[in-house]
Amino acid sequence: MKPLYLASGSPRRRELLTQIGVPFTAVSADIDETPLDHESPSAYVERLARGKAEAGWRALETDVDGCVLGADTAVVLDGQILGKPLDQTDSMAMLLSLSGREHEVLTAIALLDGQRCESRVVRSRVRFRPITEQEAAAYWASGEPRDKAGGYGIQGLGAVFVAGLDGSYSAVVGLPLCETAELLGHFGIPCWQTLSAR
Numbered sequence: 325m326k327p328l329y330l331a332s333g334s335p336r337r338r339e340l341l342t343q344i345g346v347p348f349t350a351v352s353a354d355i356d357e358t359p360l361d362h363e364s365p366s367a368y369v370e371r372l373a374r375g376k377a378e379a380g381w382r383a384l385e386t387d388v389d390g391c392v393l394g395a396d397t398a399v400v401l402d403g404q405i406l407g408k409p410l411d412q413t414d415s416m417a418m419l420l421s422l423s424g425r426e427h428e429v430l431t432a433i434a435l436l437d438g439q440r441c442e443s444r445v446v447r448s449r450v451r452f453r454p455i456t457e458q459e460a461a462a463y464w465a466s467g468e469p470r471d472k473a474g475g476y477g478i479q480g481l482g483a484v485f486v487a488g489l490d491g492s493y494s495a496v497v498g499l500p501l502c503e504t505a506e507l508l509g510h511f512g513i514p515c516w517q518t519l520s521a522r
């Protein structure tokens with residue numbers, strides 16, 4: 325089986341990939357995440373996922389037989405991309421804008437080897453219950469929003485705001501496992517084999 329590299333510094337993505345039993349090595353893939361003018365959220369996450377996979381590939385140098393997986397997640401409200409909060413004011417404004425409403429979470433994955441790159445964009449809808457200013461301040465103080473797109477983590481304390489989800493839970497956390505497993509299969513890296521060998 326080809327060695328797999330995960331081009332990500334996200335602990336969530338590492339945990340999710342571990343969940344489906346595929347052995348991998350994490351490599352860093354720092355790229356510029358500034359959206360282009362007039363770029364749609366879907367084009368944005370796909371470009372970044374591909375860019376992270378390519379940056380990971382360049383970091384490998386010697387292992388030309390390997391495969392590199394990159395991913396990117398964006399929270400989208402009224403067509404606007406909400407990134408990671410800059411500070412408490414930004415975080416609270418983000419959370420209060422999501423309060424009592426539905427938003428989209430887009431996660432793109434890209435898988436690359438020496439010959440080709442394949443990518444997918446997974447779209448989920450998340451509905452938040454109304455959130456008070458006091459709750460938004462207390463949530464910031466918990467430390468959870470800091471490194472997360474849209475300023476919340478569905479897998480953590482942020483779950484108390486989530487009244488509904490239509491889509492992929494793992495995609496909201498950062499790596500859509502159904503689609504990731506499918507792409508890995510296209511590149512000759514089956515999850516099932518590893519799972520049945522446990």
Ligand SMILES: Cc1cn([C@H]2C[C@H](O)[C@@H](COP(=O)(O)OP(=O)(O)OP(=O)(O)O)O2)c(=O)[nH]c1=O
Pocket residue numbers: 331332333334335336337353357376395396397398399429471472473474476477478479482496497498
């Ligand atoms: C919406 C949401 C996002 N997130 C996280 C997943 C990602 O780590 C982060 C989105 O930012 P990304 O830029 O997609 O990822 P990252 O910078 O954390 O990691 P890397 O680029 O190195 O792979 O937000 C959650 O953990 N839970 C959630 O519910």
